[in-house]
Amino acid sequence: MPKINAATVAEHRAQQRAALIQAATDVLVEQGAAAVTPAAVGARAGLARSSFYQYFPSSAALLAAIVEESFTAADAATTRALVDVDEPAARIDVFVRTELALAARGMHRPAKALMQADLPRECLDRVHELHRHHYAPLQEAIALLGADADELTGRLVGGIVQAAMTAVEHGADPDSVADRALALVRHGLTPPTAERSDEPGAAVAHE
Template sequence: MPKINASTVAEHRAQQREALIGAAIDILVNEGAAAVTPAAVGARAGLARSSVYQYFDSSAALLATITEEAFRRSNEALTRAMATAKGPLERVEAFFAESLRLGAEGAHRPAVALMNAGLPPACQQRLMELHLDQ
């Protein structure tokens, strides 16, 4: 039976999922979209390939999750940054300051890697729609 390193099974699963997403992002950014496979992601995260399938059913599901999580996290950070701004000018300043911070931290690296991955136009369009929907 696998060792659980959390106080609950749900917390353990959340930690494992985050580790897999982190591993997938690292592979995507450094090796490209084609290298994001369940076997490679599992190896990078220290899990068996079969364990990866408990969280993601394919390489495409991993890439979709990377994209969704990157946009969700960035949008949450922007919302938090603008929440305390007083007036339109402060909101614009907060938006740009947070955008620059996110860029400096590399939050946009997965999106850049995917846009440069030579994905079919329909996939690139869907990435842009995901971004706009967030």
């Protein structure tokens, strides 16, 4: 059993539980949801298998805990980054850059593994619910810009962000990827305008 320094029994149990969740998350990312078993997780955390059941009644319960934990830190980081940003276009920029910074730290890998896993239906539904909640600030900013078909536009922008995150997770520079992704997003969210006066024939059209 790993040495844990805690002032109270409650703190000790909280640390043990956190150790199991972290061990399970590592197993999930490396080997998939099927490998998240009491024996594997207990061994990874340095705890006896019997200790596992003091905190979680089953592997499914542990996966449910990972579902919640996997979004908590990302949500908190996004909230902090956006707290003083009001203008919709600026909120989109900050959201995307924050997502890619988190991706560079590997913080999205558990959520991605969960979304690709063969989870119990209630767990999978919860993953998608939390994913929608996490992306709500981006979707709201897009809607405030008045983009046409904002629900579809939001999904398309989300696809760009997901592709950018994958690139970062494979080693690409987060700032460079963010610059390119945001250039595409800004272009896509720019509403069509009337023919510009510097284009051929424009002057005739306005006479």
